[in-house]
Amino acid sequence: MTTCLLACSTSRESKEDKIGELPANPFVTHMYTADPSAHVWKDGRLYVYPSHDVNPPRGCDLMDQYHVFSTDDMVNWKDHGEILNSSQVSWGRPEGGFMWAPDCAYKNGKYYFYFPHPSGSNWNDTWQVGVAVSDKPDSGFEPVGYIKEITEHFAMIDPCVFVDTDGTPYFYYGGGGRCMGAKMKDDMIELAEPLRDMEGLTDFHEATWVHKRGEWYYLTYADNHTENGRGANRMHYAMSKSPLGPWDYKGILLLPTGCDTTHGSIVEYKGEWFLFYHNQALSNHGNLRSICVDRLYYNDNGTIKLVKQH
Known part of the structure; x- marks a missing residue:
């Protein structure tokens, strides 16, 4: 079952139109969502894979x-429905829950969905990165296990999988002040080398995202x-x-959004660049977040301009 969040348009003309004024933020309002991972797939549509606040x-x-x-x-967003639940994860924490910020990648004609989830009741010491696979970007995902080469589990969350222009996949994750990455094998489930620390980052907390321009x-x-004794994360970036x-730290690209946390993704769509992130504008509650989008601009030297939240 799918849900149209605004008046859905499927005409060929609308697909060819350039992006005009963006909808009001947050753009998903019928449920609470956070940690958006945005991708443009071969069908020309832009897909966002967020977490879900209950x-x-x-x-x-x-x-x-x-x-x-x-x-x-x-402007017109379709909710394709639930694609994965902790009850489907055979190796996961018996109490369920803790399905945090995910990512998705495409290779070998398949879509690979990556999600952090603890394997034990002692959740923060047992984080794994699970993998589910489908032939479609919006349904049919079946869990196939987790990335077994990962040996750092304490507070290590927020997987990001980046497939380079030459087809080489890379895996990143991190939390608690540490960010790590490694090349992946072409099966998109195993690492091709040991994880290494990402050098050159300043004040890293979590929420790794990698893109190329x-x-x-x-x-x-x-x-x-x-700020005022509570979390007010900002989004930073580095270049390489x-x-x-190693990474060359460049600065802040997004100021606090009203949430304790921040987490986002950057994607090019129809010739423009966009930043996806979350705030708590709908609920005024840090555990009921909502995903947002704004345009992102680069300077001539490749650095990123501070994003204006609308």
Whole structure:
């Protein structure tokens, strides 16, 4: 079952239109979503894979399922429904929950969905990165296990999988002040080399995202910033000529959004660049977040301009 969040448009003309004014933020309002991972696949649509905050709120332990949303104009968004639940994860924490920020990648004619999930009741010491696979970007995902070469488990979350322009896949994850990455094998389930620390980042907390523009690779992440005694994460970035660094720290690209946390992704769509992130504008509650999008602009030297939240 799918849900149209605004007046859905499927005409060929709308697909060819350039992006005009963006919808009001947050752009998903019928449920609470966070940690958006945005991708453009071969069908020309833009897909967003967020986590799901459960209402009524208690805490991030209740996050238990994933939906996927897509658009062909950045205005009309379709909810394709639930694609994965912790009850499907045979190796996972027996109490469920803790389905945090995911990512998705395409290779070998298949879609690979990556999600952090604990394998034991002692959740923060047992994080794994699970993998589910489908022939479609919006349904049919079947869990196939987790990345067994991962040996760092404490507080290590937020997987990001980046497939370079030459087809080489790279895996990143991190938390608690540490960010790591490695080349993956072409099966998209195993690592091809040991994980290494990403060098050159300043005040890294979590929420790794890697994208490429021209000859530059960009790694964005959340910091440890606080305001008035509470979390108010900002989004930072670094640049490199290599997908595994070392990284050259550049600064802040997104100021606090009203949430304790920040987490986002950057994608090019129809010739423009966009930043996806979350705020708590709908609920005014840090455990009931909502995904947003704004345009992102680069300077002539490749650095990123501060994103204006609308």
